[in-house]
Amino acid sequence: MQTTFNRILNLTILFLLTGFSSLFAQQVQLKGTVIDSTQNPIPYTNLIASPLAENQDITFAITDNQGRYKLNLVQDVSYQIEITHMGFSKQIDTLQLAANQDKNYTLQESTESLEQVIIKQEMAVIVKEDTITYRTDQFKTGEERKLREVLKKLPGVEVDREGNVTVNGKKVTKLMVEGKTFFTGDSKLAVNNIPADAVDEVEALDNYSEVSFLKGLNDSDQMALNIKLKEGKKEFVFGDIEAGGGVKERFLFHPTLFYYSPKTAINVIGDINNIGKKSFTMKDYINFEGGYAAMLDGSTSFGNIYNSDFAQFLNQKEFTYQKNDFGAGSISQQLGTGLRLEAFSIVNKGKTDTRVTNNISYLTDDAVDENRETATRNEVFFTLNKLKLRYQPNSDNDLAYEAFIKTSNGDASQNLNSFTAEDTTLTHILQQPKNVSVNQEIRYNKQFSYEHTSTLIANYTYNDQQNDNSWWFNQPIFNNLIPFQEDGDFYNLLQNSASKKHQATVDLKHYWVLNNFNHIYPRVGLTYLNQSFGSVDQQKLQDGNFNSFEANGFNNDVQFNLIDSYVGFQYKAKAGDFIFKPGLMYHLYAWKVDQFTEEIANKQKSVWLPELNIEYEISSAEKLKLDYRLKTSFSQAEKYANRLRLISFNQLYRGNENLENQLYHSASLRYHQFNMYKGIFINANLSYTKREKSIRNTTQIEGIDQVSTSIYTSLPENNYAVMGSFAKQISKYKFTLRGNLSLADYSRVVNDELNDYQSNNYGYTIKAETRFKDWPNLELGWEQGLNNFKSTRLENKFTKINPYAVLDWDFLNDFIFSADYTYNYYKNLNTNQVNQFDVGNLSLYYNKEDSPWGFEIDVDNVFDVRYKNENSFNQFLVSDTNIFIQPRTLLFKLSYKL
Numbered sequence: 001m002q003t004t005f006n007r008i009l010n011l012t013i014l015f016l017l018t019g020f021s022s023l024f025a026q027q028v029q030l031k032g033t034v035i036d037s038t039q040n041p042i043p044y045t046n047l048i049a050s051p052l053a054e055n056q057d058i059t060f061a062i063t064d065n066q067g068r069y070k071l072n073l074v075q076d077v078s079y080q081i082e083i084t085h086m087g088f089s090k091q092i093d094t095l096q097l098a099a100n101q102d103k104n105y106t107l108q109e110s111t112e113s114l115e116q117v118i119i120k121q122e123m124a125v126i127v128k129e130d131t132i133t134y135r136t137d138q139f140k141t142g143e144e145r146k147l148r149e150v151l152k153k154l155p156g157v158e159v160d161r162e163g164n165v166t167v168n169g170k171k172v173t174k175l176m177v178e179g180k181t182f183f184t185g186d187s188k189l190a191v192n193n194i195p196a197d198a199v200d201e202v203e204a205l206d207n208y209s210e211v212s213f214l215k216g217l218n219d220s221d222q223m224a225l226n227i228k229l230k231e232g233k234k235e236f237v238f239g240d241i242e243a244g245g246g247v248k249e250r251f252l253f254h255p256t257l258f259y260y261s262p263k264t265a266i267n268v269i270g271d272i273n274n275i276g277k278k279s280f281t282m283k284d285y286i287n288f289e290g291g292y293a294a295m296l297d298g299s300t301s302f303g304n305i306y307n308s309d310f311a312q313f314l315n316q317k318e319f320t321y322q323k324n325d326f327g328a329g330s331i332s333q334q335l336g337t338g339l340r341l342e343a344f345s346i347v348n349k350g351k352t353d354t355r356v357t358n359n360i361s362y363l364t365d366d367a368v369d370e371n372r373e374t375a376t377r378n379e380v381f382f383t384l385n386k387l388k389l390r391y392q393p394n395s396d397n398d399l400a401y402e403a404f405i406k407t408s409n410g411d412a413s414q415n416l417n418s419f420t421a422e423d424t425t426l427t428h429i430l431q432q433p434k435n436v437s438v439n440q441e442i443r444y445n446k447q448f449s450y451e452h453t454s455t456l457i458a459n460y461t462y463n464d465q466q467n468d469n470s471w472w473f474n475q476p477i478f479n480n481l482i483p484f485q486e487d488g489d490f491y492n493l494l495q496n497s498a499s500k501k502h503q504a505t506v507d508l509k510h511y512w513v514l515n516n517f518n519h520i521y522p523r524v525g526l527t528y529l530n531q532s533f534g535s536v537d538q539q540k541l542q543d544g545n546f547n548s549f550e551a552n553g554f555n556n557d558v559q560f561n562l563i564d565s566y567v568g569f570q571y572k573a574k575a576g577d578f579i580f581k582p583g584l585m586y587h588l589y590a591w592k593v594d595q596f597t598e599e600i601a602n603k604q605k606s607v608w609l610p611e612l613n614i615e616y617e618i619s620s621a622e623k624l625k626l627d628y629r630l631k632t633s634f635s636q637a638e639k640y641a642n643r644l645r646l647i648s649f650n651q652l653y654r655g656n657e658n659l660e661n662q663l664y665h666s667a668s669l670r671y672h673q674f675n676m677y678k679g680i681f682i683n684a685n686l687s688y689t690k691r692e693k694s695i696r697n698t699t700q701i702e703g704i705d706q707v708s709t710s711i712y713t714s715l716p717e718n719n720y721a722v723m724g725s726f727a728k729q730i731s732k733y734k735f736t737l738r739g740n741l742s743l744a745d746y747s748r749v750v751n752d753e754l755n756d757y758q759s760n761n762y763g764y765t766i767k768a769e770t771r772f773k774d775w776p777n778l779e780l781g782w783e784q785g786l787n788n789f790k791s792t793r794l795e796n797k798f799t800k801i802n803p804y805a806v807l808d809w810d811f812l813n814d815f816i817f818s819a820d821y822t823y824n825y826y827k828n829l830n831t832n833q834v835n836q837f838d839v840g841n842l843s844l845y846y847n848k849e850d851s852p853w854g855f856e857i858d859v860d861n862v863f864d865v866r867y868k869n870e871n872s873f874n875q876f877l878v879s880d881t882n883i884f885i886q887p888r889t890l891l892f893k894l895s896y897k898l
Helices: 002-017 020-024 114-120 147-151 187-191 282-288 291-296 302-306 309-314
Strands: 027-035 046-051 059-062 068-074 078-084 091-096 125-128 131-135 157-159 165-167 170-177 199-206 223-229 236-246 250-260 264-273 321-336 339-362 369-394 397-419 424-447 452-473 491-515 518-540 546-548 556-575 578-595 598-619 622-633 644-648 651-654 662-675 680-702 705-713 717-730 733-750 753-770 777-791 795-811 815-828 833-846 853-860 867-873 877-884 889-897
Touching: 046 068, 059 068, 059 125, 147 157, 147 187, 147 199, 165 223, 170 187, 236 853, 250 889, 491 644, 518 644, 777 867, 815 867, 833 867
Parallel strands: 170 223, 651 705, 680 733
Antiparallel strands: 027 068, 046 059, 046 078, 078 091, 125 131, 131 199, 157 165, 165 170, 199 223, 236 250, 236 889, 250 264, 264 321, 321 339, 339 369, 339 877, 369 397, 397 424, 424 452, 452 491, 491 518, 518 546, 518 556, 556 578, 578 598, 598 622, 622 662, 644 651, 662 680, 680 705, 680 717, 717 733, 733 753, 753 777, 777 795, 795 815, 815 833, 833 853, 853 889, 867 877
16 A cells, blocks of 8 residues: 555646645735625626736636625736626726735626627526526647546536536537437537537536427436537538557547538547447437436336446446447438438447456355456447437427337357365357347427427337346256256256337326416326236257246246326415425336236226425525425336246246335435635435335245345335535635445345345545646545445445546647546455556647647556456345456557647
8 A cells, every 4th residue: 555655646646746836926806796786786696807918817707696706816916807797798807916906896788789789798607597508719728639538627517437427417418519409418428529629618508408398397407518609610521530450459540520501510529449439338328228318217127228238348347358349420400391301320340359357256145255266258239329300390389200220130159167065067158139129209388378388299119128048057056946857068048038018108198387486397298018028948959959947937938918098287486585396206016927827917096196396596506406306116027027037157036916006205405506706516416215015035045046026025124325526616626525425225035045234435525726828737636435235144345546647738839639547446244345446548739739630559458467456245145346348559649630
C-alpha cells in the first residue's frame, strides 16, 4: 500500500500545482443584487465578465432566487460586464477591481420583441421552468474533442465513463440533435461521437413530452437533452474518420458522419476494432427495450432482459480478446406537411474470448469448497431496427406508428472444469441461440379543447426465441435424477428450448382539466398474452440414437394465456407550491396454463393498485418529490413449466404451475437543488421496496449440485436504498461527494430450511476537479465500497478501495495528453485475502490548429494487468473470482475531420 500512497501523494501535489496560475493572480470578488425598476430581484440573470486584457478567462454568474450574484475576477484587470435577462434590456458595465466590491444593477424592461432579444443576447446559462439552456462556448477550455468533454464542463451535468448523462442527479433518457431523436435516443452514441466543435447550445428538458399539448398533463418525468448545432453545421456534413493499427495485429476503423438540414438528418457510425471497444453494450440494449422506466412500470422486467441468451453475450464487461464489427445508420426526414419519418438500423457482429477462475465456498452442512475454471468464446450477430412515422396535421392531433424489429443469433463454446475434494467434472458446452422480436405500436393523441385531451395506444408484440445447447461431460451428472446410459468416455446431453410470445394491448387515457388547480385522468385498458415454452433434454448416443429423459420428469410443452383488464383514474391537484397526484387502478386477471394436453392451472383474481405522487417546488431550482406505488407483475411461461430442465452442469430447474402475480410496495423520496449563486448542486434519493407476494426459488443442494423450484410466497423481503451527491464549485475547482447505502433483509428456503439474510452495501466517492483553460486539468478521486452479507450461519465482509486520477492537458496549442489511473485494492475481511493491482490508460493526440488531420498514440492497460478480482455471494455460496482481462494494447491512430 505504501507505493500506492506515494503515487496518490504525487498526484495530489500535481493537482495543487495546477492551481498556481490562479494563486499567482490574486482573486477579488464582485458581488451584489440585480433588481428591476420596481426594486424586485430578478432571478436567473446572467452576468458575463469578459477581460479586456489578453490571456485571461471569461467568467460568469447566475443570480439566485433573491437576485444575488458573485463574480470571481482577477485583481487589477479591466473587465466588461454584461448583465442580461429575457425581457430586459442588456446593461454593460466596465470596471477594474483592486479589492472586493459590492455593486447592484437595475435592469429596465425591454421594448424589443422576444426574437430580437434572443438574437442580441448570449447568456451562458438560461434557467426557465423545466428547461436549462447552456451556451457551450462559455464553458469550453480547449481540449474538448467529443460532446462528452463539453457536457462534463456544464454545471449540474455529470457524464460517466460509459457515456451515460445525468442532469442535477436525474438520468437523461432521451437525446436529440436539433429537436430530432439521435438514433435510439440513448445518450451514449451521441456523447462519444458528436464533435465538440459542432455544438453551440445544450438544452436540458425536464419532464419532457414529445407531444407538446401533453406537457403538464402526462408527467412523463423524462429528462431529455437537445443538442443545438453551430450555424455552419445546420446544413452541413460533419464528422470524422479514425483509423489505427498497433502491436499484436490490433486495429481500429471508426467513421462517424452526420448530415443535418431543416428537413433531413442522416447519421452514420461505424466501428471495426479488435481492441475491446464496445460500441453497443448491455445498457444500450436496455434502452432499446424501453429503458429502466419501462421495466419499473411493468411493461417488461429486468429478469427477462438479463436472462435472455442475447443479453448474456452483451453483458461481458471483461475479456481476454474481443473483436467488434459495428455499423449504425439513422435518418429523420420531413415527408410533407405534418408528416415525418424516423428510422434507424444497428448491426453488430462480435467475437469475445473470456477466462474466469472461481474459488467457491458452499454455505451448507457439507461445507464443500470448489475451484472452477471457465473459458468461453462467444460469437454473436444482431440487428436492431426501428421505423417511426409521425403525423401532426395541426396542433390538436398527433398520430404515430412505430415498429421495432430485433434479430440475433450466436454461437458459444465453453470449457468448464470443476474441482472439489470428492470429484472432478469436465464440461464442454456449445450453444446456438436465435431470436426474432417485432413490436408494433400505434399512438393517437387528440386535444378536443383545453379541458379535454385523450391518448389511445394499441400495441402488439411478437417474439420467437430458440436455443440449441449441447453438453459433453466426462462423467454422468445428477445420477439420481438423470438416467444417463454408459456410452464411452464422454456423455452428450442435448437440449432444445423454444418460446413464442404474442401480446396485444389497448389502452385509453383521458385528461380532463376541471380547472387550473384540479385535473382528473380516467384510464381503461386490456392486455392479452399468449406464450408458449418448450424444452427437450435427452442424451445423444455415439451410435446416433437418443436416450429420452421424459420418464424421469424432464421435457416441457407449456401454453400460458393471460388476460388483464383494468380501469382506474388519477387525480391531480395544485395547492400553492404543492402538487398532489393520487390514483387507483383496478386489475382483473384471468390466466390458464396447459402442460402438453393437460390443463394444470386456471385461475382468476382481482387486484387494487393505489398510487400517490407529491411534488413540492421550493423554487424553480429546488424541488422535493415523493412517489409511492403498489406494483404487480406476472412471470413468463417458462416459470410455469413444472418439469425439469438442465440450466448448468450443476443446476436443474423446475417451474411451478401454482405461481400468481407478484405484489410489492415501492416508495421513493427525491430532492435536488441547483444553486449557481453558491456554486452548490445537491441531489438525494431515498427508496424503499417491500414485497407482499413474490416468486422466489427454493433450492436443494447436495455437494455442489443444485435443484431449484419457483414458489409463490409471502416470505418477508425489504430493500432500503439511499443515494446522494453534493458538489461545490469554487472558482476553477469543483469538489464532489457521492454516497450510497443499500440494505436488504429477506428469507429463503434452502434444503427445506428457512433462513434469514441481511445484505448491506455501503459506498462513497470523493473527487476534486480543475477547470483551467491554459493549465492541465486533473481529476482526483477516492472510491470505497463495503459489502456485508449475514445469515444465521455466517457473516462475510468484503471491501474495495479505488483511488483514481484523470489528467487532460492541452499544451503547445496543438497537443492533448490524456491519462487515467486507478489503483484497485480488494480485501476479504473474513479470510484477510488481499488482491491489489493498477489499471491505467493514456493517449497523446496531435492536431495542428485549422488542420483536419489528427494523430494519436493510445495505450490501454499500461501496466499489463492480467486479471481483476471480484466477489459475490448468495443464499448458499460465497465466491472469489479472478476475471482475466485483455493485455496491454498499443495503437497508433490517424484521424481526419470533415
